[in-house]
Amino acid sequence: MTTPTLLWLRRDLRLSDHAALEAAVARGGPVIPVYIRDHLTDALGAAPKQRLDMALEVFAETLEAKGSRLILRAGPAREVLEDLVRETGAGAVYWQRLHDPQAVERDTRVKSALKDAGLEVRSFPGQLLFEPWGVATGQGGYYRVFTPYWRAVKDRAVPEPLAAPADLPAPARWPGSDRRADWALSAPMRRGAAVLRAHVAAGEAAALTRLATFARDRIARYAEDRDLPAEDATSDMSQYLTTGEISPRRCWHAGLRARAAGKPGAETFLKELAWREFAAHLAWHSPELLSDNWRPEWRDFPWDANPERPEVLAWKQGRTGIPFVDAAMRELYVTGRMHNRARMIVASYLTKNLLAHWKIGCDWFADTLVDWDPASNAMGWQWVAGSGPDAAPYFRVFNPETQAEKFDPDRIYRRRWLAEGQAQPPDTALAFYQAIPRSWQLAPSDPPPTPREDPKRGRQRALDAYQTFRAAREEA
Ligand code: FAD
Helix, strand or coil, rough: CCCEEEEEEEECCCCCCCCHHHHHHHCCCCCEEEEECCCHHHHCCCCHHHHHHHHHHHHHHHHHHCCCEEEEEEEEHHHHHHHHHHCCCCEEEEEECCHHHHHHHHHHHHHHHHHHHHCEEEEEECCCCCHHHHHCCCCCCCCHHHHHHHHHHHCCCCCCCCCCCCCCCCCCCCCCCCHHHHHHHCCCCCCHHHHHHHHCCHHHHHHHHHHHHHHHHHHHHHHHHCCHHHHHCCCCCCHHHHCCCCHHEEEHHHHHHHCCCCCCCCCHHHHHHHHHHHHHHHHHHHHHHHHCCCHHHHHHHEEEECCCCCCHHHCCCCCCCCCHHHHHHHHHHHHHHHHHHHHHHHHHHHHHCCECHHHHHHHHHHCCCCCCCCCHHHHHHHHHEEEEECCCCCCCCCHHHHHHHHHCCCHHHHHHHHCCCCCCCCCHHHHHHHHHHHCCCCCCCCCHHHHHHHHHHHHHHHHHHHHHHHHHHHHC
C-alpha cells in the first residue's frame, strides 16, 4: 500500500496543468490537498487576501466535486506539515515552486526538515514558463533588460499543458480541517468586500472561460486596444495567474495558437506574458528589487517617504483633481484591478509629480490589487519611478491630461468611475462610496475635486529634482 501524499497548495489552486498534482496521483497512494495559512498568508494585503479567500472557496468545491477535499490548517508550514504527516501516515510531500525570496526561504527550510525526517519531498515547476535560473546571458549572468530577455525566451519550446487527473484518490480517513469562514480572510476589506466580490469571478473554470473568450474575440485587436482603459480588451489573466487558478503555460499556448491562426495581437500578448517572467527572473536574481531601489544610487534621490501626506491620501482616495488619475484609483478601490496604462499614469503622478517614494504606491497596490504579485508590482513601480532595471527614463513624466485625451478620448473611463459633477452617475462610480471607509467622508454629491497643483509645475519640480540629483552624483 502506497502511503498518502500531502499536496501542499499555495499559488496553484487548479487541477489542470499541475505537475505536482499529477505526480502525486502517479505516486499511487491517496492524495491529501492542503492549504496552510502561515505568516506569508497573514502578511497579504486586504484585497489579495479576499481574492485568496474566493479562490480557496471555489477550489474546495472543485475538489469536493471530485470526491476529494481541501484541508485547511493554520500555523508555521513546517509544523503543520509535520502534524499532518503524523496524523495521516503520509510518506511524501509535493508542491509547486514559488520564486519570491520569502517563499524560497520558507520552502528551503521546510524541505530540508522534512527530508531529514525521512520523507520524500519534491517541488515542481509550473508557476512560471521559464525557471529564473534557466535563462542566462551569453556571459552566464541574468538579464537586466527586457528586449534581450524576450529574444532569449520567445522561441523556446514550452510543453503543452497537462490535463487534470481523472481521479483524485482519497484517504480512508480525512484529517481535520479548519473552516474557511473562521479564517475570515475577507474581513480586512470590511464593507468593500461585498463590492469587490461582485467584480471577481474566481476559480479555474472562470479563468479558462475568460481565456477562451479573449483568444476568440479580443486577441486579434489586442495590440491596438490594450491601451484603452475603457475597453475590455485585455485578458484579465493576471488575477488568475496570481492565485494559480490558471497556469502560464495554458496562457502561452492560447497565445501560440492565436498566432498560428494569424491573429495579429497574439505576439504582443505573448510578449506581455514574458514581462511577468522577466519580473520573476529579476526578483529571483536580485531580490532587493522587492524592497529597495534596484539602482542603489537612487537611495540619495529626494523621495518624500511620508505616507501620511495629504497629497498622498488624496491620491489613494482618487481625489487629486486629475480626472484620469482619480478614475484609475477608484477603479482600483472598487474592482481590485487597474488597467495597465492607468497603473503607469498613477504611478508616474505619485512618484514624479508628488515626488513620493515609489514604495508608498507599491504598498498601496499590495493592499488593493487582486492580482498583486510581488515581482510584477515592484518591477512596475521601479520601472515608472526610474530606479529599476530597464526603467523608463526619469524625464519621462506622463502627462495625465494628454494621456487621457489619447487613451480615453470620449471620457468613457473617467465617467465610469467618477461620480462628482455627473447628474446621474453610473453604478460603477457610485460603488466607490459603498466600498470606502466611512471615515473618508466622501459623497457623490461632493463638488469635483480641484487639482491640488498644476501638473506642469509638478513635472518641472520632478525634473529639477532629477537635475540636482544627477549633478550631485557627477560631483561626488
Ligand atoms: P494583459 O494585458 O492581458 O497581459 C497578459 C498577462 O501578461 C497579464 O495577465 C500579466 O500576467 C502579464 N503582464 C502584462 N503586462 C505586464 C507587466 N507590465 N509586468 C508584468 N507582467 C505583465 N501585474 C501583476 O500581475 N501584478 C501586479 O501586482 C502588478 N503591479 C503593477 C504595478 C505597476 C505600477 C505597473 C505599471 C504594472 C503592474 N502590473 C502588475 C503589470 C500589469 O499592469 C498587469 O499585469 C496587467 O494590467 C494585468 O491585466 P491583464 O491580465 O488584463 O493583462
